Amino acid sequence: MRVSSILFVFIVETSVKAAKTATRASSFAGSTTAAIFPPVGAGTTANSLFPDPTVVGYAGPTITGDEAAVLQTAPAAPFVDSIVPLVEPQPLEAAPTSSFDILTHLGSLSPFRSLPPATFGVINASSVVPDDCTLTQVHLLHRHGARYPTIGANEVAAAVHAAATSEEGFEATGPLKFLNTWTYKLGAEILTPFGRSQMFNLGMGFRVKYGELLKEATELPVFRTLSEERMVDSSLHFAAGFFGVQSYSTSYHQLIEIEDDSGSPDSFIGNSTLSPFNCPILDSDVGSFGGQQAEIWGLKYLNATQKRLQKFIKGNLTLDASTIFAMQSLCAYETVALGYSSFCGLFTEEEWRGYNYFFDLDFWYSYGPGSPYSAALGIGWVQELVSRLTETRLGPANFTTSLNASIVTNPTLFPFAQPIYVDATHDTVVAAVVTALNFTSLAGNGPLPTDHIPKNQTYFAQQISPFGANLVGQVLSCPSRSPASSSSSASASTHIRWLLNDAVVPLTGLSGCASNEADDGLCPLMNFVAGLEQRIAEVDFGFACFGNYGVPTPDNIIDGRYPQ
Numbered sequence: 001m002r003v004s005s006i007l008f009v010f011i012v013e014t015s016v017k018a019a020k021t022a023t024r025a026s027s028f029a030g031s032t033t034a035a036i037f038p039p040v041g042a043g044t045t046a047n048s049l050f051p052d053p054t055v056v057g058y059a060g061p062t063i064t065g066d067e068a069a070v071l072q073t074a075p076a077a078p079f080v081d082s083i084v085p086l087v088e089p090q091p092l093e094a095a096p097t098s099s100f101d102i103l104t105h106l107g108s109l110s111p112f113r114s115l116p117p118a119t120f121g122v123i124n125a126s127s128v129v130p131d132d133c134t135l136t137q138v139h140l141l142h143r144h145g146a147r148y149p150t151i152g153a154n155e156v157a158a159a160v161h162a163a164a165t166s167e168e169g170f171e172a173t174g175p176l177k178f179l180n181t182w183t184y185k186l187g188a189e190i191l192t193p194f195g196r197s198q199m200f201n202l203g204m205g206f207r208v209k210y211g212e213l214l215k216e217a218t219e220l221p222v223f224r225t226l227s228e229e230r231m232v233d234s235s236l237h238f239a240a241g242f243f244g245v246q247s248y249s250t251s252y253h254q255l256i257e258i259e260d261d262s263g264s265p266d267s268f269i270g271n272s273t274l275s276p277f278n279c280p281i282l283d284s285d286v287g288s289f290g291g292q293q294a295e296i297w298g299l300k301y302l303n304a305t306q307k308r309l310q311k312f313i314k315g316n317l318t319l320d321a322s323t324i325f326a327m328q329s330l331c332a333y334e335t336v337a338l339g340y341s342s343f344c345g346l347f348t349e350e351e352w353r354g355y356n357y358f359f360d361l362d363f364w365y366s367y368g369p370g371s372p373y374s375a376a377l378g379i380g381w382v383q384e385l386v387s388r389l390t391e392t393r394l395g396p397a398n399f400t401t402s403l404n405a406s407i408v409t410n411p412t413l414f415p416f417a418q419p420i421y422v423d424a425t426h427d428t429v430v431a432a433v434v435t436a437l438n439f440t441s442l443a444g445n446g447p448l449p450t451d452h453i454p455k456n457q458t459y460f461a462q463q464i465s466p467f468g469a470n471l472v473g474q475v476l477s478c479p480s481r482s483p484a485s486s487s488s489s490a491s492a493s494t495h496i497r498w499l500l501n502d503a504v505v506p507l508t509g510l511s512g513c514a515s516n517e518a519d520d521g522l523c524p525l526m527n528f529v530a531g532l533e534q535r536i537a538e539v540d541f542g543f544a545c546f547g548n549y550g551v552p553t554p555d556n557i558i559d560g561r562y563p564q
């Protein structure tokens, strides 16, 4: 795990080294209670008294329907707003009229919900395919579903619990009273049941939106994921939602790329653009900078909270900023794991805004526009995108990033002309790819201060990388628009548009799309590709990741590169 903050260890993704030492059987690590299912000695599922459906027969009529294409047939786009069966928590002292929503103030621990389409400023924003266009291809990069805390985070919460329960004279009163009987039930690293449903729903939703493209497939599609348990689990649930549980295993190929974020060139074993952590600078002071910025803010916004809550503790548990931050995080984790958390109601709206902003700072300075290496982390996936869009094989000249030559040079592992591409990754990587794509409108109002929440903030981790985050590139054929298709085929791709969590992303930061007059987020495909090629050329992975540079002045960095 990239523990960028020592004090506040609850957030950042991919505890790969720790995860490797945790076995599947101990997936309840850290919890103070154990619940192993199926129970030991329960037998196996192989039992002739329970034959499978092919043996039983009598399936009834099985008539398949045509593929759906809801973005082409409906006047408005579907909007995901459900967090069923989670119970919406209320903040402390919520005014009866308040519409404040804690679950959109949990930074990257928020569960995905569609953003209003114009969130990022595109006037006529919608994911609906314009009347004069048809879909030709779609590219999806998504985060895994809701998970338990990572190993390190889990230990802190367990410590909160141990402190509270081992203490002879411990007694909590007032709003903290529930702590007297609270038990810690969370596992670590893997998906929660709700997280599984998020991935199933993402896959199912993708089929309803883009299923028609499958008619163009000539081979089984290859979808990619990473080796970590929650990544594989996420991708299988996506596939189950997309293809159905009866047929997903025979409907596509799942490529599982090895995930290794050790960051050390000597021990590094797995280049992957979905886990682009072959970048030693992450282990230096430069890599800790984002976490430190967040920490400055953390100490500030929790200062008063500490005094407010300490009053309710008898015994020697001292609530410091770290413990209180852990309690806010327990609200997030318990909610997505257990459906509800008593910790949520301990904090006011303002404290939840403070919590959310902590993530914004960490992401901005670690994986977003304010980081000197974030564009480098994301650029490998962007190279793959260009390779896919242009159907041009990457070669040795390109292997200076996180690309894995053995994958991208192999047409079986990395095929072209798929109508649907699906890649699964982590929150930090979604953020880095967004930076590498130069979606600069997200950085519109500049660097984030560490002493207050700015009024006109444009960069929110919750909007970029919630649990189940999805970044979608819609490739379109719009023959009546300029520039017209160079090919005679009416179905040739001419334009592209990007949706981040269902909101249209302006492409104005990318040279070639800047003068795009369309108000619907479309950019001519050839301009987009040329812009990305320029971007690839201007992002120096070798310098960003292996260079010898110190902690930069933060406010000079606005597009994920060290100031030129």
Ligand SMILES: *[C@@H]1O[C@H](CO)[C@@H](O)[C@H](O)[C@H]1NC(C)=O
Pocket: 123, 124, 519
């Ligand atoms: C939005 O789209 C509609 C229909 O395509 C069009 O009539 C309208 O002019 C557009 N609005 C703006 C502000 O461009």
Ligand SMILES: *[C@@H]1O[C@H](CO)[C@@H](O)[C@H](O)[C@H]1NC(C)=O
Pocket: 256, 257, 258, 269, 270, 271, 272, 404, 405, 406, 407
């Ligand atoms: C490339 O990816 C494959 C599959 O994940 C992995 O086995 C191999 O170690 C990777 N190669 C490098 C150099 O990272």
Ligand SMILES: *[C@@H]1O[C@H](CO)[C@@H](O)[C@H](O)[C@H]1NC(C)=O
Pocket: 299, 300, 303, 304
């Ligand atoms: C916390 O509040 C006290 C006053 O109550 C103040 O002196 C101190 O500087 C504050 N600390 C931070 C980090 O804001």
Ligand SMILES: *[C@@H]1O[C@H](CO)[C@@H](O)[C@H](O)[C@H]1NC(C)=O
Pocket: 316
């Ligand atoms: C408070 O907790 C610490 C650490 O658990 C322990 O060593 C100490 O004896 C406790 N103090 C009291 C007064 O209970």
Ligand SMILES: *[C@@H]1O[C@H](CO)[C@@H](O)[C@H](O)[C@H]1NC(C)=O
Pocket: 382, 383, 384, 386, 387, 394, 395, 397, 398, 533, 536
């Ligand atoms: C691959 O390398 C070639 C040669 O340097 C360059 O022209 C091309 O833009 C690169 N492509 C990508 C997608 O990185």
Ligand SMILES: *[C@@H]1O[C@H](CO)[C@@H](O)[C@H](O)[C@H]1NC(C)=O
Pocket: 271, 278, 399, 400, 401, 402, 403, 404, 405, 406
């Ligand atoms: C892995 O990445 C490093 C750093 O960019 C590169 O030197 C190496 O060639 C890559 N290995 C493969 C197999 O792509």
Ligand SMILES: *[C@@H]1O[C@H](CO)[C@@H](O)[C@H](O)[C@H]1NC(C)=O
Pocket: 445, 454, 455, 456
């Ligand atoms: C807010 O945005 C405006 C213009 O978009 C900018 O001038 C200003 O510096 C920003 N920051 C604050 C704190 O107002």
Ligand SMILES: *[C@@H]1O[C@H](CO)[C@@H](O)[C@H](O)[C@H]1NC(C)=O
Pocket: 438, 440, 509, 510, 511, 512, 531, 532, 534, 535, 538, 558, 559
């Ligand atoms: C990316 O954005 C930065 C900052 O606005 C800009 O300097 C750079 O030219 C952009 N790159 C491309 C390829 O458009």
